Amino acid sequence: MTVSCPNCGAEVPWTDASEYRPFCSKRCRLIDLGQWFEESHRIPGEPVDLESPDETERDQD
Template identity: 45%
Template sequence: MDSPAQPRIVPCPTCGGDSIFAPSNSWRPFCSQRCRQIDLGAWANEDFRVEASPPVEDDSLPH
C-alpha cells in the first residue's frame, strides 16, 4: 500500500520559517500573505537590485 506523498517544506524567502510548497498553500513559496506582501514591497522600493556596468557611450553613433 502506497502512502500519500509528504508535502515539500521549503524555507520562506522572507522570514526563513517553514513553508509548504504545494498547491494548498496559495502564498507559496512564502509561508503567509504577510511575508508575500513584505517581499512585494521590497521589489516596489527597488531594494532588490542586479549589479550592472554603466552603458558605454559610442561616439561613432550620430547624436
C-alpha cells in the first residue's frame, strides 16, 4: 500500500522501511511541524481565553 505525502504529494510506501511515513522525508515532516508551530494548521474548535482563570482555579481561592 502507498500513501501520498501530506506535504509534497510524493507516493510513500506504507512499510516499516518508510521511516518518516506518512511523509516522504524528514524535510517534509519538519515543514509540517513548522506549520503547526506557526498555527497555519489548526484543529477546529471553540476559542479558548488563556487570560481568564480556569474554573478549578476559581474554586481554590
